[in-house]
Amino acid sequence: xxxxxxxxxxxxxxxxxxxxxxxxxxxxxxxxxxxxxxxxxxxxxxxxxxxxxxxxxxxxxxxxxxxxxxxxxxxxxxxxxxxxxxxxxxxxxxxxxxxxxxxxxxxxxxxxxxxxxxxxxxxxxxxxxxxxxxxxxxxxxxxxxxxxxxxxxxxxxxxxxxxxxxxxxxxxxxxxxxxxxxxxxxxxxxxxxxxxxxxxxxxxxxxxxxxxxxxxxxxxxxxxxxxxxxxxxxxxxxxxxxxxxxxxxxxxxxxxxxxxxxxxxxxxxxxxxxxxxxxxxxxxxxxxxxxxxxxxxxxxxxxxxxxxxxxxxxxxxxxxxxxxxxxxxxxxxxxxxxxxxxxxxxxxxxxxxxxxxxxxxxxxxxxxxxxxxxxxxxxxxxxxxxxxxxxxxx
Amino acid sequence: xxxxxxxxxxxxxxxxxxxxxxxxxxxxxxxxxxxxxxxxxxxxxxxxxxxxxxxxxxxxxxxxxxxxxxxxxxxxxxxxxxxxxxxxxxxxxxxxxxxxxxxxxxxxxxxxxxxxxxxxxxxxxxxxxxxxxxxxxxxxxxxxxxxxxxxxxxxxxxxxxxxxxxxxxxxxxxxxxxxxxxxxxxxxxxxxxxxxxxxxxxxxxxxxxxxxxxxxxxxxxxxxxxxxxxxxxxxxxxxxxxxxxxxxxxxxxxxxxxxxxxxxxxxxxxxxxxxxxxxxxxxxxxxxxxxxxxxxxxxxxxxxxxxxxxxxxxxxxxxxxxxxxxxxxxxxxxxxxxxxxxxxxxxxxxxxxxxxxxxxxxxxxxxxxxxxxxxxxxxxxxxxxxxxxxxxxxxxxxxxxxxxxxxxx
Numbered sequence: 127x128x129x130x131x132x133x134x135x136x137x138x139x140x141x142x143x144x145x146x147x148x149x150x151x152x153x154x155x156x157x158x159x160x161x162x163x164x165x166x167x168x169x170x171x172x173x174x175x176x177x178x179x180x181x182x183x184x185x186x187x188x189x190x191x192x193x194x195x196x197x198x199x200x201x202x203x204x205x206x207x208x209x210x211x212x213x214x215x216x217x218x219x220x221x222x223x224x225x226x227x228x229x230x231x232x233x234x235x236x237x238x239x240x241x242x243x244x245x246x247x248x249x250x251x252x253x254x255x256x257x258x259x260x261x262x263x264x265x266x267x268x269x270x271x272x273x274x275x276x277x278x279x280x281x282x283x284x285x286x287x288x289x290x291x292x293x294x295x296x297x298x299x300x301x302x303x304x305x306x307x308x309x310x311x312x313x314x315x316x317x318x319x320x321x322x323x324x325x326x327x328x329x330x331x332x333x334x335x336x337x338x339x340x341x342x343x344x345x346x347x348x349x350x351x352x353x354x355x356x357x358x359x360x361x362x363x364x365x366x367x368x369x370x371x372x373x374x375x376x377x378x379x380x381x382x383x384x385x386x387x388x389x390x391x392x393x394x395x396x397x398x399x400x401x402x403x404x405x406x407x408x409x410x411x412x413x414x415x416x417x418x419x420x421x422x423x424x425x426x427x428x429x430x431x432x433x434x435x436x437x438x439x440x441x442x443x444x445x446x447x448x449x450x451x452x453x454x455x456x457x458x459x460x461x462x463x464x465x466x467x468x469x470x471x472x473x474x475x476x477x478x479x480x481x482x483x484x485x486x487x488x489x490x491x492x493x494x495x496x497x498x499x500x501x502x503x504x505x506x507x508x509x510x511x512x513x514x515x516x517x518x519x520x
Numbered sequence: 521x522x523x524x525x526x527x528x529x530x531x532x533x534x535x536x537x538x539x540x541x542x543x544x545x546x547x548x549x550x551x552x553x554x555x556x557x558x559x560x561x562x563x564x565x566x567x568x569x570x571x572x573x574x575x576x577x578x579x580x581x582x583x584x585x586x587x588x589x590x591x592x593x594x595x596x597x598x599x600x601x602x603x604x605x606x607x608x609x610x611x612x613x614x615x616x617x618x619x620x621x622x623x624x625x626x627x628x629x630x631x632x633x634x635x636x637x638x639x640x641x642x643x644x645x646x647x648x649x650x651x652x653x654x655x656x657x658x659x660x661x662x663x664x665x666x667x668x669x670x671x672x673x674x675x676x677x678x679x680x681x682x683x684x685x686x687x688x689x690x691x692x693x694x695x696x697x698x699x700x701x702x703x704x705x706x707x708x709x710x711x712x713x714x715x716x717x718x719x720x721x722x723x724x725x726x727x728x729x730x731x732x733x734x735x736x737x738x739x740x741x742x743x744x745x746x747x748x749x750x751x752x753x754x755x756x757x758x759x760x761x762x763x764x765x766x767x768x769x770x771x772x773x774x775x776x777x778x779x780x781x782x783x784x785x786x787x788x789x790x791x792x793x794x795x796x797x798x799x800x801x802x803x804x805x806x807x808x809x810x811x812x813x814x815x816x817x818x819x820x821x822x823x824x825x826x827x828x829x830x831x832x833x834x835x836x837x838x839x840x841x842x843x844x845x846x847x848x849x850x851x852x853x854x855x856x857x858x859x860x861x862x863x864x865x866x867x868x869x870x871x872x873x874x875x876x877x878x879x880x881x882x883x884x885x886x887x888x889x890x891x892x893x894x895x896x897x898x899x900x901x902x903x904x905x906x907x908x909x910x911x912x913x914x915x916x917x918x919x920x921x922x923x924x925x926x927x928x929x
Binding site: 129131132143144152156170177178180182183230248249250251252253254255257258259260262263264265266267268269270271272273274275276279280281282283284285286287289290291294295297298299301302303304305306308309312313314315316317318319321322323325326327328329330331332333334335336337338339340341342343344345346347348349350352355356357358359364366367368369370372429432433434435436437438439440441442443444445446448449450451453454456457468469470471474475476477478479480481 | 521522524541545564565567568569577578580581582628646647648649650651652653655656657658659660661662663664665666667668669670671672673674677678679680681682683684685687690691694695696697698699701702703704705706708709710712714715716717718719721722723725726727728729730731732733734735736737739740741742743744758759761766767768769770776777778835838839842844845846847848849850851852853854855858859860862863865876878879880881882883884885886887888889890
């Protein structure tokens, strides 16, 4: 078997939901040994039986141990594992690790070149640092809700959007820290605030306010320099296709595709400025054409004519039908022995020309207790059995 | 953290975030622009609405920590110069249509011969191969095909996507940066570089919360209904009007991610309650099963409470009372945030040619080692031509004058 890309890197994973596990999935799917530390006594709601929770998706290729860290002996076990780890990752509310007695100051004494990453809502310092929260609400604080939706209505809702920005910075930060340690021998503590991560994605609009004092507002599906630019209703139940026309060439192509070549020179639509001025009317014309066709047919005809267009895909479309995602093996089939198969996206967000990602299913709770405690920590059988019996390894 | 490494950044709008992230991490990023400047310099907003490629705020935001040279890589001289640059580069970042660089003789296979360790990060709408390889994209198209559009928006209108600049391209850019550093790790083990193939569509797929898992496990498609909580017997409002805007909040009973009680207690201290709320058992494990009329009785005083408070009061109070809500901030609220100020998040960057200092979002992390930072403002077009061509490649001023007149630089 060829060596896995991150083989030899060990990560002790205290994360529990979203940003944390999504970030460490990059490492486990690339062959790092990622050990998630759980507790059967307090499984947390992200944990369920196989094929029932976010753990299926976000904990692929990881190992699981179960430890009661409220017991001082459990805390001691965690510390012994830190001594054998390269990286510790956690995404509790700010300050929680410190209160558990597992802050960076303590852990660096155990492992001087340790890389530790904390990712929380608003960081580990400052007046709001201890505030618990979730990406669902932080998406509002980071300014995204205000630019999503229709101008005549309240902002729309888009789930925990910032929980998908933060892991990207976490992955990049840990990879860069591993590279820095390789070169200098030094570890570090990375203190990430999901809010500060997210604001990187608001950059141009923040500068617009800083310089021009202009406050960004939502504008539906409109673009300032394209029309038509919207999602258009297609045949079937709640089926839609996005179409975006930026150039005159694309406009002429669209008119040919919808069987109205003469409309290309219609004074109401001939220029971009005219199309923007008459956008509502234009949207009606496009909708009248798309309404009797499937979203797939609309996309295919538009793309064949060089017009950017794409089906608003559902979970079913993505997992079952999208030929491009299938070509790239974006979703891989995994199997829980004796339970059944399921599909998960890969932890790596890209393809590599000289390395292929191999995934394993998420671990059952405590599946790797024996390996981690006996083999890795070299714990004698008698001690292991006693700790299991006393519920320290629960 | 990445200070020994050099990046040649050929990317357009779709890949600008990649070079910015690597540059803010300390890499030496050289933006290679076509003579006259990259097309993305024409994307707004603009500095005081002045329509000048040197004054795009979009460009400013995504090209910090980069130097700039101009080069026409379609000319023989340009190609030759680019190959010389590749010899000393670790990464090449590009976002041309698949196959374009092969056609001009600068594809991965060509560059690998010049420098076997070079890592090429290619960011394209759908990837380097596959049935959609040659499809065209736009942000709204990527958002739709990536599955992040269908589940969101009002049921009586089309699915919705973010206004203004592309979010999809920023995700793809960061995915490219992750790929670059991952390939670097591979290079230390094997000595070889490789090509990282980022698909913008796939980068959007990596933003889906449980959309695909819900289909895979339960064959459920998440519908576009703003206030519906999946699996509950009632609708829960997510976005509420407040005194000067909106606030994001949802009642979840005793749920870990949306516990109601801290807000309920805070409301009570100000008299916003009713008999139903007072007698309600907030620990009941079947909160998801409460009927709509009961949820309405919980939401009614909640709505009045929010309308009586400003965004700033709600943020402050949320922290004080441990309530899991956040106001819907607009860009004029950001600079007032005391937490961002306490963490010294904002950074003032001088633009000498504008005679002004502009406030930017700062580092994406704090660290005990070398903190990422904006090492320089976005470059002017070809600002570093002399520094790099003359100073580093050892070309003569006479040669540069010739190439300038020939339109190569």
